[in-house]
Each structure stands twice: as structure tokens, then as C-alpha cells.
Amino acid sequence: MQNLLSQIKNCTVCKAHLPLGPRPIITGTKNSKIVLVSQAPGRKAHDNNRAWDDASGRKLREWLGVTETQFYDPNNFAVLPIRFCYPGKGKTGDLPPRQECAPLWHAPVWVQFKKVELVLLKGKYAQDQYLGANAKKNLTENVANYTDFLPRYFPLPHPSPVNHFWRGKNPWFEDVVVGELQDIVDGIL
Incomplete structure (x- = not known):
């Protein structure tokens, strides 16, 4: 697993398209229990x-x-x-993820995991990638119907502060769903 992570951290496949250059961020061990799948690292994650x-x-x-x-x-x-x-930065936030990473690296990483009990899918890109034809029509419906994807997947909105509008329009998420998520995570850890 650590050899594979080292290969990924040295990847330069899409270097020409990265305004700040490549700095792949990935963590895990063969014993990881919960996998966080999300869009891409932000600027601060890149810097730090x-x-x-x-x-x-x-x-x-x-x-x-x-x-x-x-x-x-x-x-x-x-x-x-x-x-x-x-x-890199787009008009209304970071640019969407390019198509190279997931097809190139996700399958080899999944083979290494031996103890995963839950996959958290944060944001629409992660949900589209992993839920495929089982996805609902949008992120809100995926999150509202999270029990349809259990026990393997748990779809979530992105926790970014700029996403406060979504959370404001969907108070049921933090009032109900977060408690269910905490119970599942507590049971796994």
C-alpha cells in the first residue's frame, strides 16, 4: 500500500493542466475503516x-x-x-476534477484496502463516480435517500463554508442525517 501511495504522490500525468503544479494528496493504510471520497484538494490543502x-x-x-x-x-x-x-480556481470555486486520476489510480488503491466498512461520498462528483446508475437526480436527493446506499456508501454535501446556502435550505440534513452518520461512524471506530 505504501509503495502505491508513493507512486501516486509522485504522479505527474496532468502536470500541464495544473496552475500550481502537481502535489497529489492521498492517505490511507490497508487497515483504513472509512474512506473519504471527495472532489479534489483545495488551495489550502495544496499549500499545506x-x-x-x-x-x-x-x-x-x-x-x-x-x-x-x-x-x-x-x-x-x-x-x-x-x-x-x-x-485551480474557476468562476464560482475550484475547477472540476480532471478525468485522469480516478480511472488511473482508484482501482489499484481499492485492491489494497482490506477493512473498509464505509465510503463517504462528499459532493456530486464523488457521488456520480461511485453511485453511477443508482444515483438519484441530484445531490440533495442522494443525501436525503442516504439509506438507499447503506451499508457501503453514505452520500454527503460538501462541508465547505460556501455551501451554507444548501445547508440552510435543507435543515433536515444537520437535524437528522448528521446524527445517523455519527452513530454509524462511532460504531465503526
């Missing part, structure tokens, strides 16, 4: 070479009901983005 070490990460840890120590233990949580490098 650490995923979820920002306001989004704090909100995510709050939703999961875990400490920072629990969260950054790769035997608890693996980080497997759809795109491993920061894609």
Missing part, C-alpha cells in the same frame, strides 16, 4: 500538503463526531479524492 485542514475539515469532523486525532489516523480514515491535485 494536508487534506481537510481548514474550515471544511472542521465542519466535516463535526458532522462525523470525531476528534482531529481520530480523523487524521489513516487506520480510521483514508482520503481518496476523485482528483489528487488542486485543479
Whole structure:
């Protein structure tokens, strides 16, 4: 597993398309219990070479009901983005993930995992990649119908502060779903 992660961290396949150059971010061990699949590292993650070490990460840890120590233990949580490098800034946020990473690296990584009990799919890109034809018509319906995807997958909105509009329009998520998520995560850890 560590050899594969080293290969991924040295990947330069889409270097020409990265405004800040490649800096793949991925963590995990063969014993990881929960896999965090999301769009791509943000600018701060790129700069610090650490995923979820920002306001989004704090909100995510709050939703999961875990400490920072629990969260950054790769035997608890693996980080497997759809795109491993920061894609650059777009008009309304970061650019979408390019198509190279997931097809090139996800299958070999999944073969290495031996103890995964839950896959958290954060955001529409992750949900489209993993739910495929079983996905509902949009992110809100995926999240509202999360029980349809259990016990393997748990779809979530992105925990970014800019996503507060979605959370404001969908208070049921933090009122009901987050508690269910915390119970599942607590049972796994």
C-alpha cells in the first residue's frame, strides 16, 4: 500500500493542466475503516500538503463526531479524492476534477484496502463516480435517500463554508442525517 501511495504522490500525468503544479494528496493504510471520497484538494490543502485542514475539515469532523486525532489516523480514515491535485480556481470555486486520476489510480488503491466498512461520498462528483446508475437526480436527493446506499456508501454535501446556502435550505440534513452518520461512524471506530 505504501509503495502505491508513493507512486501516486509522485504522479505527474496532468502536470500541464495544473496552475500550481502537481502535489497529489492521498492517505490511507490497508487497515483504513472509512474512506473519504471527495472532489479534489483545495488551495489550502495544496499549500499545506494536508487534506481537510481548514474550515471544511472542521465542519466535516463535526458532522462525523470525531476528534482531529481520530480523523487524521489513516487506520480510521483514508482520503481518496476523485482528483489528487488542486485543479485551480474557476468562476464560482475550484475547477472540476480532471478525468485522469480516478480511472488511473482508484482501482489499484481499492485492491489494497482490506477493512473498509464505509465510503463517504462528499459532493456530486464523488457521488456520480461511485453511485453511477443508482444515483438519484441530484445531490440533495442522494443525501436525503442516504439509506438507499447503506451499508457501503453514505452520500454527503460538501462541508465547505460556501455551501451554507444548501445547508440552510435543507435543515433536515444537520437535524437528522448528521446524527445517523455519527452513530454509524462511532460504531465503526
